[in-house]
Amino acid sequence: MSHLADEIRRRRTFAIIAHPDAGKTTLTEKLLWFGGAILMAGAVRARKSGKHATSDWMELEKQRGISVTSSVMQFPYRDCMINLLDTPGHEDFSEDTYRTLTAVDSAVMVIDSVKGVEAQTIKLLNVCRLRDTPIVTFVNKLDRDGRPPIELLDEIESVLNIECAPITWPIGMGELFRGVYHLYDDTISFFDPKAEKGTAEIIQGLDNPRLDELIGEQAEELRLEVELVRGASHTFDLDAYLAGRQCPVFFGSAANNFGVQSLLDAIVERAPGPKPRPAESRAVDPFEEKFSGFIFKIQANMDPKHRDRIAFLRVCSGRFERGMKIRQVAGGKSIAVNNAITFMARDRNTTDEAYAGDIIGIPNHGTIRLGETFSEGENLRFTGIPSFAPEIFQRAILRNPLKLKQLQKGLQQLAEEGAAQLFRPISSNDLILGAVGNLQFDVVAHRLAHEYAVEAIFEPVSVATARWLHGSDEQLKLLADKYPQNIAIDGAGDQVYLAPNAVNLRLTQERFPDVRFMETREVR
Ligand code: GDP
Numbered sequence: 001m002s003h004l005a006d007e008i009r010r011r012r013t014f015a016i017i018a019h020p021d022a023g024k025t026t027l028t029e030k031l032l033w034f035g036g037a038i039l040m041a042g043a044v045r046a047r048k049s050g051k052h053a054t055s056d057w058m059e060l061e062k063q064r065g066i067s068v069t070s071s072v073m074q075f076p077y078r079d080c081m082i083n084l085l086d087t088p089g090h091e092d093f094s095e096d097t098y099r100t101l102t103a104v105d106s107a108v109m110v111i112d113s114v115k116g117v118e119a120q121t122i123k124l125l126n127v128c129r130l131r132d133t134p135i136v137t138f139v140n141k142l143d144r145d146g147r148p149p150i151e152l153l154d155e156i157e158s159v160l161n162i163e164c165a166p167i168t169w170p171i172g173m174g175e176l177f178r179g180v181y182h183l184y185d186d187t188i189s190f191f192d193p194k195a196e197k198g199t200a201e202i203i204q205g206l207d208n209p210r211l212d213e214l215i216g217e218q219a220e221e222l223r224l225e226v227e228l229v230r231g232a233s234h235t236f237d238l239d240a241y242l243a244g245r246q247c248p249v250f251f252g253s254a255a256n257n258f259g260v261q262s263l264l265d266a267i268v269e270r271a272p273g274p275k276p277r278p279a280e281s282r283a284v285d286p287f288e289e290k291f292s293g294f295i296f297k298i299q300a301n302m303d304p305k306h307r308d309r310i311a312f313l314r315v316c317s318g319r320f321e322r323g324m325k326i327r328q329v330a331g332g333k334s335i336a337v338n339n340a341i342t343f344m345a346r347d348r349n350t351t352d353e354a355y356a357g358d359i360i361g362i363p364n365h366g367t368i369r370l371g372e373t374f375s376e377g378e379n380l381r382f383t384g385i386p387s388f389a390p391e392i393f394q395r396a397i398l399r400n401p402l403k404l405k406q407l408q409k410g411l412q413q414l415a416e417e418g419a420a421q422l423f424r425p426i427s428s429n430d431l432i433l434g435a436v437g438n439l440q441f442d443v444v445a446h447r448l449a450h451e452y453a454v455e456a457i458f459e460p461v462s463v464a465t466a467r468w469l470h471g472s473d474e475q476l477k478l479l480a481d482k483y484p485q486n487i488a489i490d491g492a493g494d495q496v497y498l499a500p501n502a503v504n505l506r507l508t509q510e511r512f513p514d515v516r517f518m519e520t521r522e523v524r
Contacts, residue, residue: 011357018110019118037075092437113146132244145174198257286356390434410452415491467517
């Protein structure tokens with residue numbers, strides 16, 4: 001097998017999705033620690049609270065102590081090269097998370113055993129579903145008195161509409177949490193919060209008398225429960241998992257390091273490597289010799305000394321090498337990338353090479369847009385990188401009306417980076433910004449002031465939701481003639497319907513049955 005194929009096959013690129021507080025940061029940190037990528041637990045938490053400066057690029061982020069941006073952590077584990085894509089912890093930046101999910105091959109979903117499935121879990125899972133992303137579930141905080149595991153699995157199945165196949169099964173919970181039984185290896189790992197990596201001892205076999213010795217009465221309860229669980233739950237089915245229909249489930253306690261190793265091993269053994277990606281003209285196979293990739297995220301001012309931006313590119317095929325000339329397909333220009341960044345967990349390094357599945361950062365001055373494709377020459381355009389309908393809309397108001405040009409330019413560029421979405425109504429000169437979370441407006445206002453010297457404020461407008469319009473030119477014109485006050489053009493020049501409320505949207509949809517009102521738009 002060729003070196004290229006070997007390297008690509010061993011890539012595992014994933015993100016962790018969770019409702020805030022379920023334990024994503026803790027689990028990230030423990031995965032890095034078990035993977036040998038950090039020497040000491042605590043490093044990621046320090047970053048989250050803003051003590052560390054490596055990924056904090058904006059004052060705003062430091063002030064609020066939240067991660068505005070996603071970053072990437074790469075580390076080798078066993079035979080694999082892991083790329084763990086971090087997502088912002090704060091739900092106001094979930095648009096960033098949504099986009100990051102377009103760049104992964106699988107995801108880990110963290111569920112808090114006390115709270116079960118929460119609002120943000122549902123949203124994020126729906127985003128994964130757009131690409132049938134395979135999901136592994138980690139039920140966290142078993143050291144607390146949570147809900148019965150059977151009930152949690154039922155809830156995941158019914159609310160998230162995905163089959164659950166438990167791989168491990170917890171022995172007790174809270175004070176009585178003793179460890180997990182591995183349903184397939186027939187091993188029992190005992191929990192010890194004082195053991196360095198959370199596990200005290202591993203024994204083979206449910207019938208092992210050592211089990212009774214260690215946990216007394218709970219041993220018999222476990223045997224009965226395992227029998228029940230085997231009968232009542234789904235058996236792990238690799239194909240169903242890879243198709244995004246079934247999630248293997250692990251139980252543990254990230255804070256106590258317990259269950260993390262099994263999870264990491266499962267990712268290495270079961271999670272998919274890079275898959276073919278659809279482009280407009282054809283599907284692109286990761287093992288193709290020629291390099292290709294797309295931009296899923298743009299991050300500004302990572303280094304506050306510069307005004308540079310970093311465009312995050314997911315390599316979709318072939319190999320990237322420092323200094324390589326790659327073509328920015330949309331503009332038709334070739335650029336030599338001498339200063340690409342990779343994301344080894346301990347440091348940001350200038351990279352020599354990257355393979356399909358990896359992420360590289362390309363510094364630029366605002367010339368690279370979200371969703372753009374890069375290739376070694378071919379006229380490729382990757383699809384499936386959507387924009388999501390914003391949930392909050394505000395109108396930008398200038399403090400100094402003479403700065404309208406700067407405001408327009410600033411908003412247009414920030415929209416191209418994905419900081420928020422821009423809509424221009426066809427019947428007025430308003431500049432309406434759409435976002436998923438309120439903090440996005442703060443980021444835009446902050447950046448307008450610092451990068452474009454424009455003082456803008458935002459005020460509410462009566463728009464509840466947006467839909468991208470697809471239909472014949474004739475139908476779209478009829479619609480625009482009838483409801484000019486509801487039609488706007490987005491940052492990419494596409495027509496959008498801005499609805500003041502759900503009833504209005506429904507009525508308009510009924511009147512124009514031949515027009516499709518889409519909740520997402522492909523970034524082009
Ligand atoms: P995030 O918001 O999803 O990134 O969650 P964090 O990792 O910051 O965790 C939220 C809170 O849950 C923190 O106080 C953690 O210490 C706590 N936590 C995380 N894992 C566990 C666990 O296994 N058991 C318990 N009891 N608490 C945990």
